[in-house]
Amino acid sequence: DIMGLINEFEETFERGNKVFVFGNGGCAGVAQQMASAFIGRFKSGKPSRPVISLSSDASLITALCNDYGFENIYKKQVEVYVKEGDLVI
Numbered sequence: 723d724i725m726g727l728i729n730e731f732e733e734t735f736e737r738g739n740k741v742f743v744f745g746n747g748g749c750a751g752v753a754q755q756m757a758s759a760f761i762g763r764f765k766s767g768k769p770s771r772p773v774i775s776l777s778s779d780a781s782l783i784t785a786l787c788n789d790y791g792f793e794n795i796y797k798k799q800v801e802v803y804v805k806e807g808d809l810v811i
Contacts (some may be wrong), residue, residue, distance in 0.1 A: 730809055731771075739807040740772040744796050750777035774803070 734741055741760075743753040753775045759774035777783070777797045786795045804810055 723806075727811075734807070734809040735771055739809065740774060740807070741809045741811065742776055742800070742804055743811045744776035746777075749811045750775075763768050765771075776800070786799050 731741060743756050744750065745753040754777055757773045757775040757778070760771040765772055776796050781796050782799070787800050792796055800810060
């Protein structure tokens, strides 16, 4: 449910953690837009929030795909970037 997800975001930020988002195809673009909206907070006056898209780096994604297979392109990034308490969507 959407309210549960909003609460998860708020709790993650309150702990000082980050949110990682990713997607495939068009959803990769949605993940990128979501991250930019939380960082930019376009004229809202609200503080930026640490939301990071794992779909943004084409060079990294294609290298991981080549070396580890498409099914592992996000797994490898999560292993490196995500810390305890972070939220992955």
